[in-house]
Amino acid sequence: MDFELSPLLNPESVAIIGVSKNPSRIGGRLFKYLAKHGYEGSLALVNPKYKELNGVKCYPAISDVPAPIDCALIAVPEKRVLAVLNECAGSHVKAAVIFSSGFAEMGSSGKEAQNKIQELARRKNLRVCGPNCIGLINFNNHIALSFSQLLEIDTLIPGNIGFISQSGALGGSLVNRAMDKRIGLSYFISSGNEADLEVSDYIKHLVLHDQKTKVIAAVIEGFKDGAKFIEAAELALKYRKPLIVLKIGETAAGKKAAASHTGSMTGSDSVIDAVFHQKGVMRVRNYDELFQTASVFSKERIPKGNRVGILTSTGGGGIIMADYYTKLGLEVPEPSSKTKDLATKEIATFGKVANPFDLTGQIFSDPEMFKRCMKLFVAEDNFDIIQVNVSMVAGQSSEQRASMLLDAIEGSSKPIVTWWAAGSLSEPGIKLLNGSEVALFRSPERCATAVKSMVQYYQFLETHQDSTQVGSEVDCANALSHAKDILDAADKSLSEHHSKGLLNAYGIPVTRERVANSPSEAIRFAEEIGFPLVLKIDSPDILHKSEANAIRLGVRSKEEISKVYGEIIENARQYNPDARINGVLVQEMIEGGSEVMIGMSQDPQFGPTIAFGLGGIFVEVLKDISLRVTPLSQSDAEQMVKEIKGYPILQGVRGKRRADIEAVVDVLQRISRLAQDWKDTISEIDINPLIVFDEGHGVKAADALVVLKKPAKA
Numbered sequence: 001m002d003f004e005l006s007p008l009l010n011p012e013s014v015a016i017i018g019v020s021k022n023p024s025r026i027g028g029r030l031f032k033y034l035a036k037h038g039y040e041g042s043l044a045l046v047n048p049k050y051k052e053l054n055g056v057k058c059y060p061a062i063s064d065v066p067a068p069i070d071c072a073l074i075a076v077p078e079k080r081v082l083a084v085l086n087e088c089a090g091s092h093v094k095a096a097v098i099f100s101s102g103f104a105e106m107g108s109s110g111k112e113a114q115n116k117i118q119e120l121a122r123r124k125n126l127r128v129c130g131p132n133c134i135g136l137i138n139f140n141n142h143i144a145l146s147f148s149q150l151l152e153i154d155t156l157i158p159g160n161i162g163f164i165s166q167s168g169a170l171g172g173s174l175v176n177r178a179m180d181k182r183i184g185l186s187y188f189i190s191s192g193n194e195a196d197l198e199v200s201d202y203i204k205h206l207v208l209h210d211q212k213t214k215v216i217a218a219v220i221e222g223f224k225d226g227a228k229f230i231e232a233a234e235l236a237l238k239y240r241k242p243l244i245v246l247k248i249g250e251t252a253a254g255k256k257a258a259a260s261h262t263g264s265m266t267g268s269d270s271v272i273d274a275v276f277h278q279k280g281v282m283r284v285r286n287y288d289e290l291f292q293t294a295s296v297f298s299k300e301r302i303p304k305g306n307r308v309g310i311l312t313s314t315g316g317g318g319i320i321m322a323d324y325y326t327k328l329g330l331e332v333p334e335p336s337s338k339t340k341d342l343a344t345k346e347i348a349t350f351g352k353v354a355n356p357f358d359l360t361g362q363i364f365s366d367p368e369m370f371k372r373c374m375k376l377f378v379a380e381d382n383f384d385i386i387q388v389n390v391s392m393v394a395g396q397s398s399e400q401r402a403s404m405l406l407d408a409i410e411g412s413s414k415p416i417v418t419w420w421a422a423g424s425l426s427e428p429g430i431k432l433l434n435g436s437e438v439a440l441f442r443s444p445e446r447c448a449t450a451v452k453s454m455v456q457y458y459q460f461l462e463t464h465q466d467s468t469q470v471g472s473e474v475d476c477a478n479a480l481s482h483a484k485d486i487l488d489a490a491d492k493s494l495s496e497h498h499s500k501g502l503l504n505a506y507g508i509p510v511t512r513e514r515v516a517n518s519p520s521e522a523i524r525f526a527e528e529i530g531f532p533l534v535l536k537i538d539s540p541d542i543l544h545k546s547e548a549n550a551i552r553l554g555v556r557s558k559e560e561i562s563k564v565y566g567e568i569i570e571n572a573r574q575y576n577p578d579a580r581i582n583g584v585l586v587q588e589m590i591e592g593g594s595e596v597m598i599g600m601s602q603d604p605q606f607g608p609t610i611a612f613g614l615g616g617i618f619v620e621v622l623k624d625i626s627l628r629v630t631p632l633s634q635s636d637a638e639q640m641v642k643e644i645k646g647y648p649i650l651q652g653v654r655g656k657r658r659a660d661i662e663a664v665v666d667v668l669q670r671i672s673r674l675a676q677d678w679k680d681t682i683s684e685i686d687i688n689p690l691i692v693f694d695e696g697h698g699v700k701a702a703d704a705l706v707v708l709k710k711p712a713k714a
Contacts, residue, residue, distance in 0.1 A: 003197065005205040008095035008127050009187060010138055011070035013042035014145065015093070017062055017084055018075035021053055026099050027075040029147035030135075031056075037144040037156055042067060063091050071095045073135070073145055078102035081131065082116055089124035097145055098130035104193045105132055114195045121196040133192025134168035137175075139185045140212050146190070148172035150179070157435070159184015160214040161294045162206040164199050166191050166221045167248075170287075174219070178291045182435030183298070186213040198224045203232040207239050217244045217294040226275070226605035230629070233279035237464060242297045242457050244282045246290045247272055271603045274627035278636055280460045282453045288443075293450040296439045297457070301415040306455045307331045309383030310356035311374060313363050314391035317421055317444070318356030321387055324448035330455060332356070339380045346373055356389075367400060374408035378416075385451060388418040388438075390426070398422075398429030406436060415439070415454065419447045465633040479505045480677060487681055492708055495540045495582055499704040503687070506674045508667050510701045513587035519565040523558045525586040532556045532589040535564055537572040541579035543705055548575035554589060561586075590702055594650060594659050595689035598667060600675045602683055602709070603629070608675035612668060614646040615689040630672045630679075637668035650692065659692040663699045683709045 014034065020027035031053065034043065043056060044065045050058040059065050062072060062084070072093045076084055078100045088096055103114040114131065121128045129136060135146030140158040144151050150172045157179055165171025168190040175188045187210075189202050199220055206213040216236060223229050236243040250269045276283045284290050308325050310332065312318035322332045332355055335343070343353040346369050347362065357377070363370055377386050386409075393401050409416050417439045420426055433440045441447035482505035486498055494502065500510040512529050515538050516522035526533055537550035545551040550572040552564045568584050595615030603609045606629045613625035626640040641647065641664055652658040671685060684707040691700050 003127055003201050003205070005095070005127060005197070005201070006209070007070035008097070008129060008197075009136065009189075009205065009210075010141055010143065011041060011095070011145075013044070013067060013070045014039065014143075015044040015046055015062055015065055015069045015072045016075065017046040017072055017088075019045040019047045019050070019053060019058065020075075021050065025075075026147045029149075029151075030073050030075060030145070033144040033146065033151040037151065038142045039144065040142070041070075044069060062087050062093065065091070069093045071097065071145065074098045074100065075147075076100065078113070078131075082113065082120065085117060085120055085126070085128070089120065089126045093126065095127040096129070097133065097135050098128060098192075098195075099133060099135060099147065100130075101132040103131045103195070114193060117195040126196075128196035129189070130192040131195060132168075133190040134172055135190055137185075137188040139187065146172075146188070148175075148190075150176045153179055157182055157184045159186060159298060160212055160300075161185050161291075161298050162187045162189075162202075162210065162213040162216045163218070163291075163294075164189045164191060164202045164216070165219040166194070166199060167219055168192060171219055174287065174291060177288070181291070181295075181440075183291055183295050184435065186210065194224055198228065200225065200228040200232040203229075203243065204235055207232070207235045207241050213241065214300060215242050215244070215294050215297045217246075217290055219246045219248065219290070221249050223605045226603070226607065226629075230275065230279060230606070233275075233281050237280045237461070240461065242282060242294075243280070244284060244290060244294050244297070244453070245276065246284050246287070247276075268603060271606055271609055271627055271629070274609070275606055275629055278628050280457060280464060282457055284449075284453070289446055289449060292439075292441060292446050293453050296415065296417065296450045296454050299415065299437055299439055301413055301437070302458055303384045303415050303455055305331075305384040306459070307333050307382060307384045308387050308451065309333075309335070309377045309380055309385070310387045310389065311359070311377050312356050312389035312391075313359050313370070313393070314389055314421065315356075315358040315360075317389040317391060317419070318358055320444050321389060321419065321448065322356050324444060325387075325451070328448055328452040330448075330452060333382050335377075335380055336382050339376050339382075343373055343376055355383075367397070368404070370401060371404040371408050374405060378409055378412045378414060383414070385415045385417065385455070387447070387451070388416065389444075390418060390420045390422070390429070392422045392425070393429065394422070394425035395428060398426040399432055400429075402429035402432040405433070405438060409437065415451070417441065417447055417451055419444050463635060465635040475507070479507075479674075483674070483678065487678065487708070490708055491540065493540050493543065494706040494708075495538045496536070496545075496704060497538045497582065497585055498540070499685075499706040500701060502674070502706055503701055503704055506670045508670050508687075508701060509699055510704070511587050511590065513585055515583040516565075516586050517583040519562050522561050522565050522584055522586050526555075526558065526561055529586060529588050532591075533561075534585075534587045534589045535561065535568060536585050536587070537568050538582040538585040539572065539576075539579045540582075542572055542576055542581075543707075548572050550575065587702075590691045590700060593691040593693045596650075596664060596692055597686070597688035598664075598671055598690055599687070600630075600671060600682070600685040602679070608672075608679050610640070610668060610672055610675065612640045612664075613644055614649060618644075618646050619688075630676045632669050632672035634665065634669065637665040637672075640668060641665060657694045660695050660698055661692075662695075664690070664692055667699055681709055683707045 018027040022028045023032050045058040048060040072088045103110040134148045139156045340353045419441045514525040533555045535552045550568045599611040608630040611625050613619045618624045624645045626643045650659040686705040687701045
């Protein structure tokens, strides 16, 4: 549902319900900050204690306000919130911000009260921010609907970064630091417990309905609706508005704190990483990195590639940055011969023109040299991004250096970033660059990380494919019909044979096999399939055949079949006397090829999640897997295969031929389609091993397991 949020984010009329003459109380701060920052709309005050406050009329109740109200700010105790919200709905208020706490963050009773807020909001079409939030700020239109003390600042700096935070106090602190660095914002939205509107709703609004917002930054503790977040992220990609997220609650302790803080549900961090990677969301890992990365994007300077030119007034600083960029996978190429020839004329005989280009101490004798060399680097075709390092330069000299930098980049569209290594003595220059076209950093690591995010995002845009169109062709009607027959007959899980039947319905190659109910039948099937063979129990209740000692590999004769058939049945019955036994699976034994695994599990927030990795120790011990949520595009599937550490094995090493990677990609997409079609029925799918033959010779599922959420017919 695409909510209309203009009455909330850009209201023409505001009512403060629970207004106070005490400026230290929430109702008092709201009144103070609206006036302080120049709200130009209509303002109504509601509190039966007062006739007026500071010359503004005060009404006993919202129903007494004669003019229509876009947004009501509700600053009353938790017990009165629902009644006040109901009055707002009856008075045709379009949106409300609930500051009160005491809801889902308090446990089951609070959750019940919050659910009533949600039900009322949806039934009355009243958009609600909160509860348990600190409100929101529209920087471009000077609308401060918050009680946060960050509003003690004299001036709100407008800009193009929309910032959403589930944590109010943390979000407010981040905004204060952004203002200190003159990083302009379009909005700050504290979403709180999200009884009605979620982070995803705000992202969608900023993407679709706010032209001034070019970049979106968010602090997220948990996702109420994973599918809605994915939709919002896909919209951000479509409209080329970078989405940068600080996801908190990674550890068990962090998740527990997040649940008590906002009542939200945090999920598997590896799955969240996969979702972000798949949908082009830039994930940052710490407090300061969020806005510094957003600031790079906010300059709207798009790199054409990943080549960084480093101009430095400190040799050591140049080496530091070159190391960081190289480790992050960016290039630090040599300048062209033309640039070298021109720059050589600027540098003393003991200097060397290279990348990084160290201007040496000569820059203090000839300060204008910096500007001339900077222009050469900006014009250099071998560089897509220009990195400038500034060491100890103080006072007016620092301001002069910053001014030269701004002059040198005029007319260029290349991203320009700068790391200033010194401290307070360089403040005049730093102050001049804050809020300019140059992204300024005080940390070399954060500078390099932000540049990497920018390059990664624009590279992703070039290769991104719409995942709604799965590349592999599947006969949908036949697949669904065949799968339904198999699943309707199942209970908690499928036997191996039936699991493979389900895979085969979706065009996934499986081993040649038959289920035998006697030794003589097993021998007959063996003659059809051919030796060597694998014999194993086929039962929906024995999922781990090795543990039950109910599998035999490399069976090569009729006599051996007669011997092991009974052993397999007997061992299976001893392992689980109550198990339903379909018979003994007589299966071709596959020799050669590489073993990989493909699995599907249900993430509680994001639904069907596909895992891929090499088989054996690589998965069990090294945890070398890649993850994506469904549906998978061909590009998603290709990246899953390429990003595991064991990928070189599939490419062919030490004389081994390249594996049929294209066939693996095809199976990944088919599993994605199967998982999507039956996401309400299937809980897990495990293909382990999937044997991958040499390039051009395909794959075969040698073992498979499908576990159900519930009977398909239920």
